[in-house]
Amino acid sequence: MTDLTRLTAAETAAKIAAGEVTAVAVTEAHLARIEAVDEKVHAFLHVDREGALAQARAVDEKRARGEQLGPLAGVPLALKDIFTTEGIPTTVGSKILEGWIPPYDATLTRRLKDADVVILGKTNMDEFAMGSSTENSAYGPTGNPWDLTRIPGGSGGGSSAAIASYEAPLAIGTDTGGSIRQPAAVTGTVGVKPTYGAVSRYGMVAFSSSLDQGGPCARTVLDAALLHEVIAGHDPLDSTSIDAPVPAVVEAARNGDVTGMRIGVVKEFAGEGYQAGVMQRFNESVELLRELGAEIVEISCPSFDKALAAYYLIAPSECSSNLARFDAMRYGLRVGDDGTRSAEEVTALTRAAGFGPEVKRRIMLGTYALSSGYYDAYYGSAQKVRTLITQDFAKAFEQVDVLISPTTPTTAFPIGERADDPMAMYLADLCTIPSNLAGNSAMSLPCGLAPEDGLPVGLQIIAPALADDRLYRVGAAVEAAFTARWGHPLLEEAPSL
Incomplete structure (x- = not known):
C-alpha cells in the first residue's frame, strides 16, 4: 500500500498545496488501491477513473498557475450513489435505475467539484437507502474491511467501507435513520448527520423527504469538519434548505475542549439488547469525558422508546x-x-x-x-410521537450542551444473519433514529473495540439543531484522548486486506 492512501484528507490537501505531491499522484494511488482491494470489499458500484484524473489534473494546473487552492483541493472522495452526477451513472443501488445517466449534478456534487474535491466514483448502498447493512443493494453486499464476512453498516456501507479500506480518505453518505452514523460505528470511522436542512437535498434521490440528510464521512473528526464546511450552506433550489450561516465546525474540530461542558447520558439507550462490549466501551467514554473536565448528567427522554415504531411508519409512508x-x-x-x-x-x-x-x-x-x-x-399517531421526541430533546438541551450514547447496540453482525428478520435489522438504528425525527445534528466516532469480537464500537454525540460545531468540539477532544491512549488511530488495528 502506498503511503499516500494512509494520509488524512487534511494532510493530503496540505501536501498538494505545498507542491510536495501532485493531485494526480494522489488520485492514481487511490485508484490503484481500489483496483487492488475492491473486488473483495465491493465498496464501489462505479469508478470514474477518467473523470477523477481529469479533476486532479485541473487542480495541479491551478497550483502551477499560483491560484489559491481550497482546503480540500485534490483530495479524493467516494460519493454515495444517491446523488446525481452529470455524465456518470446514479443507480441508488436499484435495478430500476440501472444504467441511468443523470443530465445534471446534485447541489452537493456541484459543491464538491467547485471545491476541487476529486470524485473517484459512486459507492454501494442499500436500495433507495432502505436498510441497515448494505445487503439490500441490487448489486450485491459490501464487506466490512475489519471482517469481510460482516456487514459494513447501512444504508451507506459502501462509503464507510471505502474509507476503512483506504480506498478514499473522504466519502459522502446520507442519513435517514442512521445511515451515516451506524456504518461509521461498525467500521471504526467518523460520520456526521448535520442539522436537517443544513446540506442541500437537491439532486439527492428521495427516500423520506422529512428525514433524509446528506453528510460527511471520514477517518478523523477534522477531515469530517473540512468536508462538512464544503457541502453545507443554503441552497435556493431546495425548499427545505436552511438559510443560516454554517456553524464554525472546522474551528471546533481544531480546538476540541470539553472543559466545563455539561454532557448528558441518555438513560433510555442502555439495557436489554445492547452488547456487553459495546456498553463497556461506551462507559469508558463517559469516564474519559469526565476526566477531560466535562460534567456528566443522566438524562431521561421517555419518548425515545417509541422512536423506532414512529420512524417505521413515517419513513415508509413518505417512501x-x-x-x-x-x-x-x-x-x-x-x-x-x-x-x-x-x-x-x-x-x-x-x-x-x-x-x-x-x-x-x-x-x-x-x-x-x-x-x-x-x-x-x-x-x-407517529407524527404525534415525533413531536414528543422533539420536545424531549428540547428539555434535555435546556440541561446539557450535548447528549451521548452508543451509536448502535451491537458491533457488525455477519452478512446474512438478519436477512430473514426485518425487526432485528431495524433494531440496528435504535439509537440513531430520534435525531432524524427531531432534525438535530449527530456524530459517530470510534471509541474502541468490543472485547468479545475485536470489532469497532461507535460513540454517538447529539447536539441541538444548528449547533453542529458542538459535535466537532466534543468529538475532537474524545478522538485526541483515545488516540493518545491507544498510541495510534483505531483503524490501524484493522486487519490488512
Missing part, C-alpha cells in the same frame, strides 16, 4: 409517495413495453422487476399507513 415517480414512463427501467400492454401493466411489471424485497415491503407498509381509515391511527 410510498416518493417512489411513485418510478413509473417506467420517463426514465430508468422499462419492462414489458412490447406494444401489447397498457401503461398501467408496463408500470406494474417494471416495479415488480426493478424494486427489491425491502423496497416493496416499505412501499406496502407506507401505502397501508396512509390509506383511508388508517391514516390517523398510524401515520397521524
Whole structure:
C-alpha cells in the first residue's frame, strides 16, 4: 500500500498545496488501491477513473498557475450513489435505475467539484437507502474491511467501507435513520448527520423527504469538519434548505475542549439488547469525558422508546409517495413495453422487476399507513410521537450542551444473519433514529473495540439543531484522548486486506 492512501484528507490537501505531491499522484494511488482491494470489499458500484484524473489534473494546473487552492483541493472522495452526477451513472443501488445517466449534478456534487474535491466514483448502498447493512443493494453486499464476512453498516456501507479500506480518505453518505452514523460505528470511522436542512437535498434521490440528510464521512473528526464546511450552506433550489450561516465546525474540530461542558447520558439507550462490549466501551467514554473536565448528567427522554415504531411508519409512508415517480414512463427501467400492454401493466411489471424485497415491503407498509381509515391511527399517531421526541430533546438541551450514547447496540453482525428478520435489522438504528425525527445534528466516532469480537464500537454525540460545531468540539477532544491512549488511530488495528 502506498503511503499516500494512509494520509488524512487534511494532510493530503496540505501536501498538494505545498507542491510536495501532485493531485494526480494522489488520485492514481487511490485508484490503484481500489483496483487492488475492491473486488473483495465491493465498496464501489462505479469508478470514474477518467473523470477523477481529469479533476486532479485541473487542480495541479491551478497550483502551477499560483491560484489559491481550497482546503480540500485534490483530495479524493467516494460519493454515495444517491446523488446525481452529470455524465456518470446514479443507480441508488436499484435495478430500476440501472444504467441511468443523470443530465445534471446534485447541489452537493456541484459543491464538491467547485471545491476541487476529486470524485473517484459512486459507492454501494442499500436500495433507495432502505436498510441497515448494505445487503439490500441490487448489486450485491459490501464487506466490512475489519471482517469481510460482516456487514459494513447501512444504508451507506459502501462509503464507510471505502474509507476503512483506504480506498478514499473522504466519502459522502446520507442519513435517514442512521445511515451515516451506524456504518461509521461498525467500521471504526467518523460520520456526521448535520442539522436537517443544513446540506442541500437537491439532486439527492428521495427516500423520506422529512428525514433524509446528506453528510460527511471520514477517518478523523477534522477531515469530517473540512468536508462538512464544503457541502453545507443554503441552497435556493431546495425548499427545505436552511438559510443560516454554517456553524464554525472546522474551528471546533481544531480546538476540541470539553472543559466545563455539561454532557448528558441518555438513560433510555442502555439495557436489554445492547452488547456487553459495546456498553463497556461506551462507559469508558463517559469516564474519559469526565476526566477531560466535562460534567456528566443522566438524562431521561421517555419518548425515545417509541422512536423506532414512529420512524417505521413515517419513513415508509413518505417512501410510498416518493417512489411513485418510478413509473417506467420517463426514465430508468422499462419492462414489458412490447406494444401489447397498457401503461398501467408496463408500470406494474417494471416495479415488480426493478424494486427489491425491502423496497416493496416499505412501499406496502407506507401505502397501508396512509390509506383511508388508517391514516390517523398510524401515520397521524407517529407524527404525534415525533413531536414528543422533539420536545424531549428540547428539555434535555435546556440541561446539557450535548447528549451521548452508543451509536448502535451491537458491533457488525455477519452478512446474512438478519436477512430473514426485518425487526432485528431495524433494531440496528435504535439509537440513531430520534435525531432524524427531531432534525438535530449527530456524530459517530470510534471509541474502541468490543472485547468479545475485536470489532469497532461507535460513540454517538447529539447536539441541538444548528449547533453542529458542538459535535466537532466534543468529538475532537474524545478522538485526541483515545488516540493518545491507544498510541495510534483505531483503524490501524484493522486487519490488512
